[in-house]
Amino acid sequence: MDSKRFSTPRVAIIGGGAIGLASAWALARAGASVTVLEVGPEAGQGALAASGGMLAQGFEGANEDAGRAFVALAARSLSLWDDWAERLIPHAASPLGYRRSGSLSPGFGARGEAWLDRLAANAALYEIPFERLDAASAREIQSGLGKGLTGGIRFPGDGEVDNRALGPALVNAIRAAGGAIRTDWPVTRIESHAGGVAVSGPAGQVEVDRVVLAAGWQSLTLSAFVPEARFLVPVKGQMLSVEPVAGLTGCIRAADAYLSAKPGRIVIGATSEVGASDDAIQPELTPILREAAETVLPALEHAKTAAVWTGVRPGTSDGLPILGQSACAGVVLALGAYRNGVLLAPAMAEVVRHLVMGGSEADPAFAPDRPLGALTRG
Known part of the structure; x- marks a missing residue:
């Protein structure tokens, strides 16, 4: 059959x-x-x-060292997204928030610099377009980055959607x-x-x-x-959103947190609990996520938490x-x-x-x- x-x-x-x-x-x-x-x-x-x-x-191809098959599938998918977004806009009840403004991975301190080295090596290995930045260049792309910034990597093809x-x-x-x-x-x-x-x-x-x-x-x-x-195995993640007190020029994918701008909010994530599939929120994780995000972008310290939620990813x-x-x-x-x-x-x-x-x-x-x-x- x-x-x-x-x-x-x-x-x-x-x-x-x-x-x-x-x-x-x-x-x-x-x-x-x-x-x-x-x-x-x-x-x-x-x-x-x-x-x-x-x-x-x-970022995902370089950070996860995911291999050529994943990088090729993800590249093919990204290449389809422009047409996808254009076709979906007439069916959207609210703005899709689709943009391809790149993602920035800032590094802080010696640990962050070593992480950037690994990202750059993997990106070069898998022929993923990237730009290695010093601290001043990273701040030109995203203002307000935190203390101890040593540099960054920008993946110019990355994007986001609501x-x-x-x-x-x-x-x-x-x-x-x-x-x-x-x-x-x-x-x-x-x-x-x-x-x-x-x-x-x-x-x-x-x-x-x-x-x-x-x-x-x-x-x-x-x-x-x-x-x-x-x-398959469930991998639970907890996230939160805060008021948009800072402007993001694109996604920020740091070592310990990601920041993504959506209409009226900035999303911060995410924890990872292998094997968990419940939807219970763990209040003690919220300050940990916030601290990681505020290290990257200190202006978020003054942002009110808008929502906290969980989701479950399908892992292999x-x-x-x-x-x-x-x-x-x-x-x-x-x-x-x-x-x-x-x-x-x-x-x-x-x-x-x-x-x-x-x-x-x-x-x-x-x-x-x-x-x-x-x-x-x-």
Whole structure:
């Protein structure tokens, strides 16, 4: 069944996050009959709404030493974002806040300088465009940087988007392209058969030709039917936003915090708790995040905290997405984008479209059957 080509396939997308919605939009525009099945009361929430909305291909590739396959996928996705944003603007209920003004990684003290050296080495290795800056040049790009600044690295191609506006815009775009979105629709069973795939849950059953599993870390609940889902692990993060008391010329990606400007707020993040999937806020983490951000930009010391929230990222042991055909016939996997779901959405959706419509396969580096072990939990 996996080799069969469909001109107008019926497709169920499990998960209404960045990757699920992006895949649904791509498939609907390609002529597929698409239905998104979202467990929650509203699509475009969850990790997407909780994220920083950063399109940091340069920084992420260099900071994580993620390898050439990730860098290539992220570069492809970033190249699609200009067209994506232009197509989404008519469907956005509020400004997307899309801009490609670069990201700045400032270094402070000897530790920060060593970190910048590593960033520069990785960027050079993976041929990621970057600019190494002295302290004076870094301050010219972003005024108000803190004491002890030794220099910085700028990734000129990076950008950002208002993630809270992105989800509703994708929902509207999917519906405009003829797709359907069902909310409060948890999936508890996936069964392949000769005629296609049956997806069922408390709300009923859907019969389709193909299923795209893109439910983030919650895909773990379906590992009895889709074995590759067992390699996902939740990674909880806590973030906060403050009043916009300082102007940011672009994203700031420091060693211990990120700062991203959104309409009416500055987002500060983020903690990382491997294995945690609860949504409880830990008040003791807020001053730690604030202190890290204020070291980078001291003006934030006077900014009132506007909101504190949590989100859960879908992690994998090697930090790479799981992207390809599942051992469960008729199921395509689009999982494990970790903290880069917004960045990778256009390119992962492009691959999903090819896989569903009978086109090319994904890069073997992301193959669902590659050697993977479960991340350490706890």
